[in-house]
Amino acid sequence: MNGMVQVPRRTVLVCCGTGCLANNSMEIYKKLKDKAAELESGFPVIPVLKATGCNGLCERGPIIQVLPDDIFYCKVSVSDVDEIFERTILKGDVIERLLYLDASSGKRVRSFKESEFYKKQFKIALRNIGQIDPACIDDYIERGGYEALKKALFEMSPEQVISEIERSGLRGRGGAGFPTGYKWRQCSKTNDFPKYVVCNGDEGDPGAFMDRSIMEGDPHSVIEGMIIGAYAVGAEKGFIYIRDEYSLAVRNVSKAIEDAYIRGYLGRDIMGSGFSLDIEVVRGGGAFVCGESTALMASIEGRVGEPRVKYIRSTEKGLWGKPTVLNNVETWANVPVIITRGAEWFSSIGTEKSKGTKVFSLVGKVKNTGLIEVPMGMTLREIIFGIGGGIAGSGKFKAVQTGGPSGGCIPEALLDLPVDFDSLSDAGSMMGSGGMIVMDDRTCMVEVARYYLKFLSEESCGKCTPCREGIRRMLEVLEDICAGEGREEDIELLLELSETVKEASLCGLGKTAPNPVLTTIKYFKDEYLAHIKEKRCPAGVCKKLTSYRINPDLCRGCSLCAKRCPAGAISGKQGKIYEIDQGICTVCGTCREVCRFGAVEVAGRATE
Amino acid sequence: MKVIIDDKEFEAEYGEYILDVARRNGIHIPTLCHSDTVPGQGSCRLCIVEVYERGKNKVVVSCLYPITGEIKVYTNSEKIHRMRRNIIRLLAARAPGSEYIKKLKEEYGIPEETRFIVDEKEKCVLCGLCVKACEKLGSMAISTVNRGATKKVAPPFEEPPVDCIGCASCAHVCPTGAIEVRECKGKRVIWNRTFELLKCTSCGRYFITREQYEYMKNRLGIDMKELLCDRCRQKSTAEKLVSLYKKLLV
Numbered sequence: 001m002n003g004m005v006q007v008p009r010r011t012v013l014v015c016c017g018t019g020c021l022a023n024n025s026m027e028i029y030k031k032l033k034d035k036a037a038e039l040e041s042g043f044p045v046i047p048v049l050k051a052t053g054c055n056g057l058c059e060r061g062p063i064i065q066v067l068p069d070d071i072f073y074c075k076v077s078v079s080d081v082d083e084i085f086e087r088t089i090l091k092g093d094v095i096e097r098l099l100y101l102d103a104s105s106g107k108r109v110r111s112f113k114e115s116e117f118y119k120k121q122f123k124i125a126l127r128n129i130g131q132i133d134p135a136c137i138d139d140y141i142e143r144g145g146y147e148a149l150k151k152a153l154f155e156m157s158p159e160q161v162i163s164e165i166e167r168s169g170l171r172g173r174g175g176a177g178f179p180t181g182y183k184w185r186q187c188s189k190t191n192d193f194p195k196y197v198v199c200n201g202d203e204g205d206p207g208a209f210m211d212r213s214i215m216e217g218d219p220h221s222v223i224e225g226m227i228i229g230a231y232a233v234g235a236e237k238g239f240i241y242i243r244d245e246y247s248l249a250v251r252n253v254s255k256a257i258e259d260a261y262i263r264g265y266l267g268r269d270i271m272g273s274g275f276s277l278d279i280e281v282v283r284g285g286g287a288f289v290c291g292e293s294t295a296l297m298a299s300i301e302g303r304v305g306e307p308r309v310k311y312i313r314s315t316e317k318g319l320w321g322k323p324t325v326l327n328n329v330e331t332w333a334n335v336p337v338i339i340t341r342g343a344e345w346f347s348s349i350g351t352e353k354s355k356g357t358k359v360f361s362l363v364g365k366v367k368n369t370g371l372i373e374v375p376m377g378m379t380l381r382e383i384i385f386g387i388g389g390g391i392a393g394s395g396k397f398k399a400v401q402t403g404g405p406s407g408g409c410i411p412e413a414l415l416d417l418p419v420d421f422d423s424l425s426d427a428g429s430m431m432g433s434g435g436m437i438v439m440d441d442r443t444c445m446v447e448v449a450r451y452y453l454k455f456l457s458e459e460s461c462g463k464c465t466p467c468r469e470g471i472r473r474m475l476e477v478l479e480d481i482c483a484g485e486g487r488e489e490d491i492e493l494l495l496e497l498s499e500t501v502k503e504a505s506l507c508g509l510g511k512t513a514p515n516p517v518l519t520t521i522k523y524f525k526d527e528y529l530a531h532i533k534e535k536r537c538p539a540g541v542c543k544k545l546t547s548y549r550i551n552p553d554l555c556r557g558c559s560l561c562a563k564r565c566p567a568g569a570i571s572g573k574q575g576k577i578y579e580i581d582q583g584i585c586t587v588c589g590t591c592r593e594v595c596r597f598g599a600v601e602v603a604g605r606a607t608e
Numbered sequence: 609m610k611v612i613i614d615d616k617e618f619e620a621e622y623g624e625y626i627l628d629v630a631r632r633n634g635i636h637i638p639t640l641c642h643s644d645t646v647p648g649q650g651s652c653r654l655c656i657v658e659v660y661e662r663g664k665n666k667v668v669v670s671c672l673y674p675i676t677g678e679i680k681v682y683t684n685s686e687k688i689h690r691m692r693r694n695i696i697r698l699l700a701a702r703a704p705g706s707e708y709i710k711k712l713k714e715e716y717g718i719p720e721e722t723r724f725i726v727d728e729k730e731k732c733v734l735c736g737l738c739v740k741a742c743e744k745l746g747s748m749a750i751s752t753v754n755r756g757a758t759k760k761v762a763p764p765f766e767e768p769p770v771d772c773i774g775c776a777s778c779a780h781v782c783p784t785g786a787i788e789v790r791e792c793k794g795k796r797v798i799w800n801r802t803f804e805l806l807k808c809t810s811c812g813r814y815f816i817t818r819e820q821y822e823y824m825k826n827r828l829g830i831d832m833k834e835l836l837c838d839r840c841r842q843k844s845t846a847e848k849l850v851s852l853y854k855k856l857l858v
Contacts, residue, residue, distance in 0.1 A: 287755065304752065309650045309672045462734060462752070462759030464651045469698035472757040473724050493723065500694040503667045503687075504653045 009046045010089055015063040015130060017054025017213060018248060019370075024078060025062035026051070031081045032089075047089050050139070053217015053252075054209075055130035056371040057117055060100065065112060065130070072112040073098040103367045103389030117368045120387050122349065124357045125173075125333040126373045129217035134252045137259040140220040146265055148336035152228045153273040156339075161232040162188060165335065167343035169355030174200055174291075174328030175403065175432045176508065177354070177421035183325055187233040187315035190323040195235040197226050198319065198326040200296055201242040201249065204288040205404025206455060208435035210359040211329035213371050215242060215249035218333065219256035223279060225332030227265065228339060230277045233325055238279040241296055243286055254281050288405075288459035291433075292507045293326045295461060306463045307507035328433065330359055350376035354420035358431065364401075364438035367392045374419070381415040384438055395440030399523070403432025405452045405459075406512030408519030409445060428519040430512065444541035445524040446531050450478040452516040460509060467510030470501035474517060482542045484605055486532035491521060536604030543587045547606035550591075552577045554599035561591035561600060582606040613681045626670035626681055627655055637683050638692070638712065640699070640783050641735035642671045646744055652735050653695055654712075658682040667691070693718060705731040706784035731786035734759055738778035738787060746827065747771050750778060750799065768801035774817035808837035810844070 014020075014029040029051050036047040055063045060074035064084065069092050073084065076098060087093040099108040100115050112118050132139035140146070152161050166181030187195060199222055203211040214222060226238050240257075242250050257279055260266040268276045282300050289295045290305040297319045299305040318324025334356060338346045347355045354376040360383070363369045367389030374383060380400055384390070391397050399409040402419075408429030410417065417423050421431050439448065453475040462468040474497050477490050498514035505511050521528060530536045537545040550561070550570075555577045562570040562578055569585040572578030580591070585606070592600040611620045613630055620629045630637050640652035650672045657670045660680040670683070682688065693716050700713045701724045734752070738761055742750050749772035753762050763769030774796050779787040790797040794805050794814055805814035806821055815837035824830040836844060 289755070309669065311668065311673050456756075458756045458758075460756040462755045462757070463736065465653050465695055465698055465733070468734065468756065468759065469702050470694075473698060473701065476724060487723075496690075497694065500691045500698075504656050504691050504695060506650060506653070506669075 007044065007046050009048050010069070010092070011048045011050065011067040012089060013050050013052045013065040013067065013130065015053075015055045015061060015065075016051040017058070017061075017130075017217060018209070019054060019058035020061035020063060021248075023062045025076075027078050028062055028064070028076055028081055031078060032085060035081070035085045036089075043090070045090055047085075050133040050136075052132060053129040053134050054213040054371055055112075056121075056126070056213075057100075057112075057115075057368060058370040059368050063130075070111040070113070072100055072110065072115075074100050116389060117370070117372075117387055120378070120382065121373050122357050122375045123373050124337050124346075124349075125214060125221070125330045125359050126218075126371070127337065128221060129213060132218065134217050134219055135255050137220060137256065137263060140218070144340065145220050145336075146224055146263075148339035149224050149227055149265060150271065152231055152339050153271060153275060158188065158232045158234065161228060161339065164343050165232070165338060168338045168346040169343075169350075169353075170331065170334055170338060170346065171354065171421060172328055173330035173334070173358065173433065175406065175430060177431060180327060180331055183315055183327075184229060184233050186313065187235075187323045187325045190316050192316075192323055193234070194237060194322055195230075195233055196319045196322060196324040197230045197233070197235045197238040198293075198297070198300070198324060199226055199238070199240040199332055200291060200293065200326055200328045201240055201246070201253075202284045202291040202296060203246075203329070203433060204243065204286075204291050204459075205406075205433055205435040207361060207363045207437050208404055208433055209361045210371065210434045212246050212249055214329050214333050214359075215240075215246065215253050217252075219249075219253040220260065221333040221336060222253070222329055223256055223260055223266070225327075225335035226279060227270065227277055228335050229325060229327065229332065231275050233323070235325065236276055236278065238277060239282050239300055239319075240279060241282045241284055241290070241300060243284040243290075245286055250281060250283060257281065287461070288455075289461040289507070289509055292509055294507065296326070297324065304461075306461045307509075309506060330434070351418060351420045353422055358419065358434055360434045360436045362388050362436050362438070364436075365392050365395060365440040365443075366390070366438040376420045377418040379416045379418055380410065383419065383436070384415070388438065391438070391440050393440070395442055397438070398441045398443055399439045399445065399448075401429075401437040401439065401448065401516070402435065403430035403512075403515070404435040405455050406430060406508070406515055407432045407435070408515040409439070409448060409523065410519070411523040413523075428522055429515060442539055442541070444482075444537050444539040445520040445527050446478065446481055446537075447539075447541050449516045449520045450475065450482050453478055453513070456509070456513045460513070464504075464506040464510065466501045466504040467506065467513065470497050470505075471510070471513050473497060474501070474514070478517070481528065481531050482537075482544070484531070484535050484542075484544045486528075488532060490532060491525070491528055494521065534604055538602070540589065540592065540602035545605050546587050547582055547603045548580055548585065548587065548589070548591060549601050549603045550578050550580060551599045551601050554597050556597055556599070558596070560594050560596070564590050564594050566590060609675065609678075611675050611679055611681065614683055620675045623674045623676060626657060626659075626668075626673050626675060629675065630670065630681075630683060635683060637670055638715075639671060640708075640733060641737055643737055643741075643781055646737055646740045646781060648672065649736050649740065652699070652733065654692060654699075656688055656691060656695075658685050658688055692716070697721070699733050701726050703730045703733045703784060703786070705729050706733070706786065708784050709733070731784050732761065733784055733786075734761065735783060736761075737781045737783065741777045741781045745775065745777055747773055747775075747823075749773075763799050769799050772799055772801055773819040773823045774798055774801070774803035775820045775823075806835060808840050809835045810840040811837060813837055 033049050062076045064073040064076050162184045170180040171177040284290050287305045290299045292307045294307040295305045314324045350356050357373050359373045401409045424431050457471045457475045460467045502514050530538050540546045557575040559574050567586045569581045637655045639655045641649040650669045655670045659668050696712050701721050749769040750763050776789050779789045796803045803817035806816050
């Protein structure tokens with residue numbers, strides 16, 4: 001071009017997912033942007049700044065990536081901005097101290113792709129997140145976005161699209177793992193109009209943020225998937241149901257829909273294909289039960305969010321009694337990739353009955369908490385100790401809770417279990433939407449079961465008897481056990497109530513609610529017995545069943561526990577063995593936390 | 609089409625509910641939230657049965673499970689009996705004040721509750737029939753509020769409901785007698801609202817609230833020329849028919 005030299009660009013991706021935002025990443029982004037704007041023209045590098053969705057490694061946020069140099073900075077603070085700008089963005093130098101410190105090797109790595117956290121992952125649903133600005137449709141298109149839609153609309157019949165999805169083996173990522181292609185076919189066969197497509201973005205499991213990250217970080221992938229699905233089944237109207245607490249997701253999805261309309265990917269006669277589709281966002285009121293498909297539909301219709309019996313499927317009578325395909329956010333996000341790359345490619349990933357990948361939010365007592373995507377069939381051990389980097393702090397692995405409140409706790413003995421739909425349900429847990437909470441030996445499993453039942457008793461819609469009354473009574477029993485009031489026959493009672501709640505409840509919430517109780521009784525019965533018979537909480541969590549003792553053989557008399565004790569319950573002399581006054585002790589656990597010699601031990605209920 | 613219930617074969621229409629076929633043939637399945645006038649709740653789960661269909665076995669509610677293929681139904685298998693007992697126990701722990709529940713408890717030999725905390729006065733089992741009846745009649749004066757263990761039936765903001773016409777259909781349809789209706793000196797009190805009652809012009813019995821009368825006239829277009837109670841209206845219609853026949857016969 002008239003002899004002008006192309007000025008090299010340096011793209012700076014600042015993670016503005018919810019986790020990083022909470023750690024001030026927006027300020028970092030703005031400051032970098034201001035500095036780039038102040039840059040005189042004629043400078044040998046043009047910095048291009050992008051605020052991206054969640055990178056996944058939330059534990060080390062805020063995160064910045066610099067391309068094409070492929071430099072990856074963690075835990076960046078606003079005070080680092082000047083240095084990053086001067087050294088890395090303008091000159092391409094690496095700032096060693098900001099690089100990712102690998103948990104297993106103890107070395108700093110320059111590229112995100114070299115980290116243990118990233119290496120074993122396989123990104124399909126999360127393919128664009130962290131790499132694009134979710135508010136910019138061109139970023140999505142640049143990475144191949146809306147190509148699948150073109151292919152579906154102009155090169156494939158609806159029937160071919162359905163059969164492609166069927167052959168891919170894609171199963172619903174919302175939890176139950178229902179075959180997506182089969183669902184679409186059922187709906188397409190129903191000769192009743194209008195038809196609807198719905199995206200379930202009412203993610204509500206404690207500790208889960210997979211769908212949130214996708215909607216925040218790559219909303220177009222969901223929209224494109226829905227347009228393809230609507231074309232396949234013959235729907236002309238779609239709804240994306242997002243819980244209202246996800247304000248950034250609501251904003252980004254709404255913006256994406258607007259842009260898709262402007263570019264002609266939504267609306268009448270999409271790209272001249274003759275196919276039309278409208279999509280709108282519906283904001284959920286925050287009831288966990290509205291993640292259940294029929295309750296969600298009731299909520300869209302403006303009624304109380306209660307489920308109905310599903311003996312007639314939603315693909316026949318769904319929203320307003322019309323055929324409806326409802327899929328989860330992650331399921332929709334998988335669709336464009338399957339269309340682009342083909343069913344054979346997709347079904348080559350994963351296990352025999354669970355194809356493709358699954359996104360998990362890996363949280364709890366694990367070093368690398370964050371958002372990950374792995375091929376189905378990877379073992380829990382590889383996920384927790386490989387990608388997750390193992391247990392954070394000095395504790396030992398005890399259990400991993402998968403599938404949120406509907407899932408169960410899986411013990412150490414089953415760590416080599418491959419993670420897929422069927423293996424997890426065989427173990428008494430479930431895939432769920434993909435929450436994975438790692439627990440160490442300072443977790444009381446009875447208390448965990450109590451926590452989930454408490455959550456469910458509040459979130460049950462209360463329509464049917466077994467769920468509303470059953471969960472409430474099971475919670476009463478668990479509260480008694482945690483308070484030392486448990487009775488010998490309580491375990492039997494819990495098991496019996498579990499059966500009724502599981503089998504006789506109306507919807508999925510009730511049908512899976514006993515799982516946390518059943519799995520903890522199955523794998524950690526000793527703990528229940530210790531609570532009930534010995535009036536002792538082995539993990540030292542249930543306050544009424546815990547007291548702390550200083551083991552005289554281990555105490556070195558350093559006085560740290562006494563200094564830190566907020567209740568002033570510890571007395572002794574420097575160099576001598578310290579002692580806890582049980583009458584004053586509030587069982588807060590500080591002494592146990594601070595003791596460097598492991599001298600503070602957990603004992604049963606204080607007798608004084 | 610054919611259906612096998614408790615090892616006996618019966619005829620059924622395609623899409624008919626198990627409960628209807630069972631009842632027609634004298635097979636007793638207990639229910640609570642089922643009403644022929646306001647069907648479709650499926651919430652109390654008392655009427656659960658075991659269904660064997662295409663080699664699979666599942667627990668369903670008979671009031672809403674449509675017969676669309678060859679199925680075998682067990683209405684009182686060991687498993688169903690055990691679970692139904694648990695459901696009754698849970699209902700009894702929730703609403704020990706209800707006579708109907710007390711009877712069920714006796715029928716199933718459920719001992720007095722000693723493990724759970726119970727509220728002796730409570731009668732409501734939250735079956736939702738009252739709300740559904742009110743909705744169907746068009747008033748929508750009451751609704752379920754809250755969720756989970758704190759769910760209850762209430763008028764908006766728990767104030768005397770503005771949209772209520774005092775027809776007491778909610779109380780009539782309630783299987784456990786949980787909705788209180790008091791009548792005294794030409795007044796009816798329901799949901800903490802007082803309604804004026806109108807008399808039957810024939811027998812002089814109070815039988816309808818003014819709001820109900822106006823609702824029928826203005827909203828439903830039913831204009832009762834004479835204000836007659838059900839009994840008197842039947843009587844007067846019968847008398848008219850008799851005189852008509854007499855004329856015809858003469």
